Amino acid sequence: xxxxxxxxxxxxxxxxxxxxxxxxxxxxxxxxxxxxxxxxxxxxxxxxxxxxxxxxxxxxxxxxxxxxxxxxxxxxxxxxxxxxxxxxxxxxxxxxxxxxxxxxxxxxxxxxxxxxxxxxxxxxxxxxxxxxxxxxxxxxxxxxxxxxxxxxxxxxxxxxxxxxxxxxxxxxxxxxxxxxxxxxxxxxxxxxxxxxxxxxxxxxxxxxxxxxxxxxxxxxxxxxxxxxxxxxxxxxxxxxxxxxxxxxxxxxxxxxxxxxxxxxxxxxxxxxxxxxxxxxxxxxxxxxxxxxxxxxxxxxxxxxxxxxxxxxxxxxxxxxxxxxxxxxxxxxxxxxxxxxxxxxxxxxxxxxxxxxxxxxxxxxxxxxxxxxxxxxx
Amino acid sequence: xxxxxxxxxxxxxxxxxxxxxxxxxxxxxxxxxxxxxxxxxxxxxxxxxxxxxxxxxxxxxxxxxxxxx
Amino acid sequence: xxxxxxxxxxxxxxxxxxxxxxxxxxxxxxxxxxxxxxxxxxxxxxxxxxxxxxxxxxxxxxxxxxxxxxxxxxxxxxxxxxxxxxxxxxxxxxxxxxxxxxxxxxxxxxxxxxxxxxxxxxxxxxxxxxxxxxxxxxxxxxxxxxxxxxxxxxxxxxxxxxxxxxxxxxxxxxxxxxxxxxxxxxxxxxxxxxxxxxxxxxxxxxxxxxxxxxxxxxxxxxxxxxxxxxxxxxxxxxxxxxxxxxxxxxxxxxxxxxxx
Numbered sequence: 001x002x003x004x005x006x007x008x009x010x011x012x013x014x015x016x017x018x019x020x021x022x023x024x025x026x027x028x029x030x031x032x033x034x035x036x037x038x039x040x041x042x043x044x045x046x047x048x049x050x051x052x053x054x055x056x057x058x059x060x061x062x063x064x065x066x067x068x069x070x071x072x073x074x075x076x077x078x079x080x081x082x083x084x085x086x087x088x089x090x091x092x093x094x095x096x097x098x099x100x101x102x103x104x105x106x107x108x109x110x111x112x113x114x115x116x117x118x119x120x121x122x123x124x125x126x127x128x129x130x131x132x133x134x135x136x137x138x139x140x141x142x143x144x145x146x147x148x149x150x151x152x153x154x155x156x157x158x159x160x161x162x163x164x165x166x167x168x169x170x171x172x173x174x175x176x177x178x179x180x181x182x183x184x185x186x187x188x189x190x191x192x193x194x195x196x197x198x199x200x201x202x203x204x205x206x207x208x209x210x211x212x213x214x215x216x217x218x219x220x221x222x223x224x225x226x227x228x229x230x231x232x233x234x235x236x237x238x239x240x241x242x243x244x245x246x247x248x249x250x251x252x253x254x255x256x257x258x259x260x261x262x263x264x265x266x267x268x269x270x271x272x273x274x275x276x277x278x279x280x281x282x283x284x285x286x287x288x289x290x291x292x293x294x295x296x297x298x299x300x301x302x303x304x305x306x307x308x309x310x311x312x313x314x315x316x317x318x319x320x321x322x323x324x325x326x327x328x329x330x331x332x333x334x335x336x337x338x339x340x341x342x343x344x345x346x347x348x349x350x351x352x353x354x355x356x357x358x359x360x361x362x363x364x365x366x367x368x369x370x371x372x373x374x375x376x377x
Numbered sequence: 378x379x380x381x382x383x384x385x386x387x388x389x390x391x392x393x394x395x396x397x398x399x400x401x402x403x404x405x406x407x408x409x410x411x412x413x414x415x416x417x418x419x420x421x422x423x424x425x426x427x428x429x430x431x432x433x434x435x436x437x438x439x440x441x442x443x444x445x446x
Numbered sequence: 447x448x449x450x451x452x453x454x455x456x457x458x459x460x461x462x463x464x465x466x467x468x469x470x471x472x473x474x475x476x477x478x479x480x481x482x483x484x485x486x487x488x489x490x491x492x493x494x495x496x497x498x499x500x501x502x503x504x505x506x507x508x509x510x511x512x513x514x515x516x517x518x519x520x521x522x523x524x525x526x527x528x529x530x531x532x533x534x535x536x537x538x539x540x541x542x543x544x545x546x547x548x549x550x551x552x553x554x555x556x557x558x559x560x561x562x563x564x565x566x567x568x569x570x571x572x573x574x575x576x577x578x579x580x581x582x583x584x585x586x587x588x589x590x591x592x593x594x595x596x597x598x599x600x601x602x603x604x605x606x607x608x609x610x611x612x613x614x615x616x617x618x619x620x621x622x623x624x625x626x627x628x629x630x631x632x633x634x635x636x637x638x639x640x641x642x643x644x645x646x647x648x649x650x651x652x653x654x655x656x657x658x659x660x661x662x663x664x665x666x667x668x669x670x671x672x673x674x675x676x677x678x679x680x681x682x683x684x685x686x687x688x689x690x691x692x693x694x695x696x697x698x699x700x701x702x703x704x705x706x
Contacts, residue, residue: 444466
């Protein structure tokens with residue numbers, strides 16, 4: 001049940017026009033970047049400057065500012081979470097994803113017991129924040145199932161988030177009452193034209209429906225919403241601006257909600273989709289620093305898609321949340337099997353190794369940052 | 378003519394029976410369109426000023442705008 | 447152009463009508479200020495001086511009226527005054543003031559929110575006067591306030607923008623216009639508020655008690671225009687802690703060597 005009608009007071013977020021953004025990016029000069037770095041606040045124009053080619057030579061300074069802001073706001077803490085893949089069935093055909101309906105991979109959906117076993121493994125590894133992930137196949141995995149998973153797991157973890165198909169406000173309310181407190185939903189690309197090119201079939205083809213999902217989840221009372229874009233599709237600079245704009249809009253309309261941004265960078269996957277754009281680590285870093293400067297309070301997530309060397313290097317410079325020891329295949333924690341994974345992992349270290357690396361750098365790996373006791377329905 | 382007592386802006390006021398609110402305003406030399414009138418905590422519509430007969434013991438508040446920040 | 451509810455204002459300076467030495471001076475000062483909205487209060491008619499009526503000195507054709515509920519000590523009193531104000535002014539505009547402490551005249555957050563919720567339900571266009579509390583400002587906006595009016599400093603103190611940091615947060619988060627009210631003692635304070643991004647300011651005491659209120663009103667007009675122009679022109683960087691991130695003091699290029 002989609003309560004869009006209930007939100008008639010609120011206008012929908014308007015994504016920016018990518019060709020317009022590209023022109024704005026090209027017009028930025030070193031002076032604009034200096035301005036953006038020199039001020040105490042960062043406007044949308046400043047964000048554009050920081051993402052522009054003119055800012056490329058300023059990477060070190062951006063890193064320094066990003067580090068400063070991250071330290072003041074988050075301290076020397078890195079929060080850990082683990083993804084738990086519940087199912088890789090999917091009715092969408094997305095060119096870039098290993099779970100695409102036309103990819104021949106072993107498909108599996110976990111039973112409630114299997115989900116609990118996987119979760120138990122993660123709990124014993126010390127994780128307190130779990131992200132429940134699935135492909136989009138409502139017939140195989142719907143709100144009822146998620147509700148039951150949540151009820152089984154809520155007492156074992158400090159927080160449960162989901163990254164599944166877009167749901168309605170009513171569904172999100174139901175899930176919130178069952179113990180889910182966060183929703184991750186990535187637009188993949190904010191470029192409408194490109195979006196329709198890479199999403200070939202299935203409900204995910206509806207760009208606007210997906211775009212309005214974070215607002216529906218926030219309206220349902222979810223404590224934390226994660227947005228993101230897949231780097232390697234459209235121009236990463238434009239995606240960065242769009243992410244910033246989306247974040248600012250969400251903050252304005254849902255001031256009681258916390259937000260995170262994620263930057264999954266396309267990696268090899270079944271189906272052999274080659275990224276349409278090359279996004280280097282330097283580019284990714286510039287995006288992270290720019291977003292940190294634009295919004296000092298937003299959580300920034302760096303998943304195991306990235307390599308160990310990069311993740312360690314970025315500690316303290318902007319990202320605040322890391323996954324560790326991840327497996328993106330359903331049931332993979334128990335079986336150790338990676339068949340049927342969504343993407344191949346860049347950082348294959350165990351959680352102990354990641355924690356050690358974090359500590360080595362003078363940071364504190366935190367597995368618990370929220371207590372379910374505080375969630376009063 | 379019998380007299381009655383009302384409280385007007387916290388002050389005792391003796392009026393003859395059969396006094397309407399409009400009569401009171403005239404007696405006080407207050408143009409009716411420059412005040413808001415409350416009788417026993419009820420705001421009275423200006424077109425009712427002539428109709429409203431005051432009763433003994435009524436509490437009348439006559440309010441108008443003054444300078445303020 | 448400033449817009450509050452459905453009304454546009456060509457001036458971002460609002461003026462209070464209290465504390466003037468004479469009605470004549472008040473009228474001239476209002477004219478000199480260029481304001482398009484003045485506040486007025488409600489009081490019992492002075493039965494000993496029935497001809498004393500501020501309204502003869504104010505032109506409702508050109509100036510928008512904003513009745514306030516000054517004197518209200520709680521939500522119930524404010525609501526009662528609101529009804530009287532609506533009857534007296536024939537508009538639903540209201541500056542909501544709930545001030546239980548007669549010494550400081552600081553606004554009560556709880557009853558202000560309560561009264562706002564009720565008055566919005568009754569169709570009033572509510573502009574609540576509040577301490578510069580960002581969460582309260584958000585709650586009032588959620589409740590339907592047409593603007594928020596955070597104080598710079600307590601009424602009449604002329605202390606300027608003591609609450610700058612909180613006002614910045616309010617402005618940053620606001621979905622409705624922000625009118626800085628109270629405490630503005632000098633044109634420079636008004637300019638400061640406008641430079642910060644305030645949509646308008648309300649000034650009373652500083653103009654009314656000046657040696658030359660008419661001249662002071664003109665000065666405030668200029669200050670508000672200057673401050674707003676500066677804001678729209680985009681103020682340049684200020685040397686803040688950001689200087690710590692210059693290359694000599696923060697990271698050095700080698701620190702990003704891990705990047706491929």
